[in-house]
Amino acid sequence: MARVDALVLGAGIVGTSVGLHLAKRGLAVALLDRRAPGEETSYGNAGAIEGNTIFPPAFPSDPLALLRVALKCSPEANYHLTFLPYVAPWLLKFRAASSPARLMETARVIRPLFARAVAEHEALLAEAGALRYLRKEGWLKLYRGDRSFGALKGELALAQEFGISYRALDTEAARALEPSLAPVFRHAVHWQGVASVTNPLAVTQAYAARFAALGGVVVRGDARSLHRADGRWRVETTEGPLDAAQAVVALGPFAPDLLAPLGIKLPLGLKRGYHRHYRPTGNAALARPVVDTDIGYCLAPMEQGIRLTTGVEFAARDAPPTPVQFDRLLPSARQLFPLGEQAETATWMGSRPCFPDSRPVIGRAPGQAGLWLAYGHAHWGLTLGPATGRLLAEMMTGATPFCDPAPYRAERFGSRARELFADGLHDA
């Protein structure tokens, strides 16, 4: 029977970072996935390492904004009508977590983890020989109206208190940074401390290669085969069964597939999102990701072209793609930046794994000795992968965690937390 110290299930950016941090601490680690590292959700994101994050996205408080979503006119959100009964309980919890007091609490408790995001990536990229993917140009958030920019007041005050650097810019100052943008916006904020990567897949691959260089083993298999055997955790791989005293579930939006049968039912919701790559017209270019905040999309310069990522869609994880948000936002996007031909015909879709309080679960699995959880990173899996890897590896090896892990405990949802979409998540 092959045996390692720790099994990491899921080789997205989160699992690969956890595996790498464990391997750096001298553990024998196997990283298991049914695909090659980084090919699921971690493939298609906007590449922003958002260490500046203060408030998570909130449930809309403006009735008009809500109406636009309900009427399916909003570029930033879409939903499948048949999925609403399944997602409604989660949305209610999300709305409760969006009260000003709860948002403020979240902003304060998540800061230590986010504050380490860029530094942790930079360290791993350096040791993986992959610094060429890192861009330290910040990111630019644009505001077409005075109202949305004015609503930032509280966030900017908190940024000052937290020591997060930013510059509020007018149209021309923003265009000095990004000359290819048309002057269709009135305000911008340049979050200078944000970094970004030019190829998120290549970053996960580089971390996986570094993991292998340290003696880690990357194996193929179905994580759902995890079970207890002889007092250890055992998983079936294409190379035979593999045992370990400790196992980490880092399956992102797929974690409930494994956890629900083990009786671990946490309120994970999914926000699906899409991307397409476009060639810029002529010499147009972007030096950093740009968010058109009022419309709700991001233009991220990638090795493959300009990656246009959408906002959120509430639908069953495995339901067929419905990329209708592109039709709603493309006129605005083309007005802002001269997008040319699509660089590839395919539209990519992935699911952000989100808990209602927008925090991941990082720590011990309740009621299952030797089982650890690292999932639910929502809009920030790329951002937080390496910091999560460090935190969990410190917890698993008995070292002092660099930040308080309490905000990320699974038990915060209470002992009776139920998996809200146990039946509807996959095929509603």
Ligand SMILES: Cc1cc2nc3c(=O)[nH]c(=O)nc-3n(C[C@H](O)[C@H](O)[C@H](O)COP(=O)(O)OP(=O)(O)OC[C@H]3O[C@@H](n4cnc5c(N)ncnc54)[C@H](O)[C@@H]3O)c2cc1C
């Ligand atoms: C449109 C969009 C834009 C985004 N932009 C950003 C951004 O700019 N910055 C940012 O920080 N985050 C962003 N995100 C979020 C980020 O991409 C995710 O939070 C992150 O990729 C989640 O990583 P993960 O490792 O938890 O999950 P995944 O990458 O999905 O990894 C889970 C792994 O588990 C494997 N797996 C699943 N089931 C099984 C099984 N049964 N057996 C074996 N293996 C299995 C999968 O193959 C996969 O490799 C964005 C997301 C979307 C959708």
